[in-house]
Amino acid sequence: xxxxxxxxxxxxxxxxxxxxxxxHKNPLYSAISLVGVFIALSxxxxxxxxxxxAAVQVLIYAGAIMVLVVFxxxxxxxxxxxxxxxxxYLYIVGAGLGLVLLVQTLFVxxxxxxxxxxxxxxxxxxxxxxxxxxxxxxxxxxxxxIVGVLLLMAIIGAVILVRRLSQPELENVVDDxxxxxxEEDDIGDFRISI
Amino acid sequence: xxxxxxTAFPWVVWLVAVSLAFGGVLMVVAYTVLAERxxxxxxxxxxxxxxxxxxxxxxxFADLLKFIFKEDLVPDKSTKFVYYLAPVxxxxxxxxxxxxxxxxxAITTIDWTFLPWHLGDGVTTLPLTISRIDVGVxxxxxxxxxxxxxxxxxxxxxxxxxxxxxxxxxxAQMISYELAMGAAVLGPVLLAGTLDLGGIIRAQQQSMFxxxxxxxxxxxxxxxxxxxxxxxxVPFDLPEAETELVAGFHTEYSALKFALFFMAEYxxxxxxxxxxxxxxxxxxxxxxxxxxxxxxxxxxYLHEGTITYAIVSHVGFLVKICAxxxxxxxxxxxxxxFRFDQLMNFGWKFxxxxxxxxxxxxxxxxxxxxx
Numbered sequence: 001x002x003x004x005x006x007x008x009x010x011x012x013x014x015x016x017x018x019x020x021x022x023x024h025k026n027p028l029y030s031a032i033s034l035v036g037v038f039i040a041l042s043x044x045x046x047x048x049x050x051x052x053x054a055a056v057q058v059l060i061y062a063g064a065i066m067v068l069v070v071f072x073x074x075x076x077x078x079x080x081x082x083x084x085x086x087x088x089y090l091y092i093v094g095a096g097l098g099l100v101l102l103v104q105t106l107f108v109x110x111x112x113x114x115x116x117x118x119x120x121x122x123x124x125x126x127x128x129x130x131x132x133x134x135x136x137x138x139x140x141x142x143x144x145x146i147v148g149v150l151l152l153m154a155i156i157g158a159v160i161l162v163r164r165l166s167q168p169e170l171e172n173v174v175d176d177x178x179x180x181x182x183e184e185d186d187i188g189d190f191r192i193s194i
Numbered sequence: 195x196x197x198x199x200x201t202a203f204p205w206v207v208w209l210v211a212v213s214l215a216f217g218g219v220l221m222v223v224a225y226t227v228l229a230e231r232x233x234x235x236x237x238x239x240x241x242x243x244x245x246x247x248x249x250x251x252x253x254x255f256a257d258l259l260k261f262i263f264k265e266d267l268v269p270d271k272s273t274k275f276v277y278y279l280a281p282v283x284x285x286x287x288x289x290x291x292x293x294x295x296x297x298x299x300a301i302t303t304i305d306w307t308f309l310p311w312h313l314g315d316g317v318t319t320l321p322l323t324i325s326r327i328d329v330g331v332x333x334x335x336x337x338x339x340x341x342x343x344x345x346x347x348x349x350x351x352x353x354x355x356x357x358x359x360x361x362x363x364x365x366a367q368m369i370s371y372e373l374a375m376g377a378a379v380l381g382p383v384l385l386a387g388t389l390d391l392g393g394i395i396r397a398q399q400q401s402m403f404x405x406x407x408x409x410x411x412x413x414x415x416x417x418x419x420x421x422x423x424x425x426x427x428v429p430f431d432l433p434e435a436e437t438e439l440v441a442g443f444h445t446e447y448s449a450l451k452f453a454l455f456f457m458a459e460y461x462x463x464x465x466x467x468x469x470x471x472x473x474x475x476x477x478x479x480x481x482x483x484x485x486x487x488x489x490x491x492x493x494x495y496l497h498e499g500t501i502t503y504a505i506v507s508h509v510g511f512l513v514k515i516c517a518x519x520x521x522x523x524x525x526x527x528x529x530x531x532f533r534f535d536q537l538m539n540f541g542w543k544f545x546x547x548x549x550x551x552x553x554x555x556x557x558x559x560x561x562x563x564x565x
Binding site for chain 2: 028032035055058059062064067068071074075129
């Protein structure tokens with residue numbers, strides 16, 4: 001009974017944070033709301049007896065990825081997001097996708113209702129670290145490897161995007177800027193000496 | 195059955211246990227502040243605070259009263275909600291890991307039926323851990339990593355250039371050093387084969403030579419260095435570098451809100467000291483305690499499960515933690531501050547590769563030698 005109450009509490013928090021994330025115009029408020037979603041979700045995982053997933057959710061999503069997002073927002077000092085009129089068609093696309101998601105959710109709910117009820121043993125090891133690790137590196141080794149390669153590709157892509165100017169060109173840009181400033185300084189000196 | 199929350203005690207007893215742990219940790223933290231001022235004074239040839247009570251022992255309470263009664267200034271152009279939220283996030287995330295600290299071994303030899311109102315009926319063990327979860331190490335790392343938001347949001351919401359620079363530096367620094375810290379933690383976890391703090395202590399329990407500081411000395415040094423960076427202490431206190439940023443992320447905070455940040459910093463120091471003790475120095479395990487009991491002929495009072503054993507072990511745990519806290523203060527009195535690019539180069543180009551190499555070697559050794 002307490003577990004049910006906790007589930008509804010944290011699920012409600014997650015949904016409220018998600019709505020607040022979409023609703024806020026300020027990107028930093030949206031980011032904080034997303035952190036709220038992650039933390040509420042990890043609490044739900046704990047009530048579902050999956051402590052490893054819960055800890056990893058907080059550690060990676062809330063603790064690392066969203067900190068980077070907040071960092072970028074702070075660095076760029078973004079203002080409120082202005083509504084863009086030319087993106088009106090996105091509302092229609094969004095409504096369609098939302099409808100698909102709603103139907104899918106209802107279908108899952110229906111399937112769960114129809115499934116035969118099973119009592120969950122409290123000493124189940126499914127959510128425990130050992131069983132997750134053992135399954136990941138035996139039964140699901142190939143998907144893990146594929147995800148690893150995918151992440152590596154993302155990292156290499158980011159590095160290439162940052163290094164679009166190759167090193168010598170970057171140095172040329174810096175040299176040009178420095179010589180331009182030197183010339184300006186020379187002009188300034190000349191004026192002062194007159 | 196290794197946590198208070200799982201014993202047959204009614205919830206009143208948990209409440210007492212949680213309050214005791216909370217109060218104890220806060221008292222240690224308060225006296226760490228005093229010890230820091232005293233030790234820094236001695237290092238610099240001064241006396242340190244000695245006016246409030248004997249040897250200045252009441253200074254923490256005087257400081258607290260001062261913080262409560264000071265004027266609370268809120269900058270006019272700040273983002274109010276986030277400005278109020280930030281110190282709360284910082285202190286909450288600093289205090290939360292407390293629930294998994296293994297304060298000592300379980301007491302199993304006391305019959306609890308003497309307690310009034312049937313409080314102790316059906317109870318055989320009293321563990322000195324509030325809650326033992328399967329992923330204790332990850333829990334502590336995760337909660338402390340959420341603590342970055344407190345500092346980053348404080349810097350952003352104050353709407354001041356010094357605060358913003360401090361917040362940016364802090365988030366960059368903590369993300370960078372979290373990686374090295376996580377990789378260093380993996381060494382002891384691999385050797386113990388569990389993520390549970392109690393289990394890691396059990397794996398180091400046979401003798402002093404089983405402590406993970408010996409096989410994992412590199413991980414220990416990496417952990418210690420990144421712990422300094424994670425808690426924003428000298429020589430990595432760039433988020434609040436007073437010579438360049440006034441006071442960094444908490445420049446605009448005053449009175450009790452500043453006190454919350456201040457406490458969060460010291461509670462974080464306590465947390466990393468606990469982690470260091472548990473992972474590398476055997477936690478509450480005092481070497482040779484049972485042998486001493488046999489030698490003195492008081493073995494009945496000094497074997498695992500008795501209340502005296504638990505108390506001595508708990509004191510040993512606190513002594514190890516205090517040694518780390520003293521080391522923190524000592525380093526603060528000795529070393530100058532890094533430059534920011536030096537900090538980043540050191541973290542990414544030296545500390546992280548060393549920690550990863552250590553993890554790799556440990557994996558190979560554990561796999562082939564089956565330690």
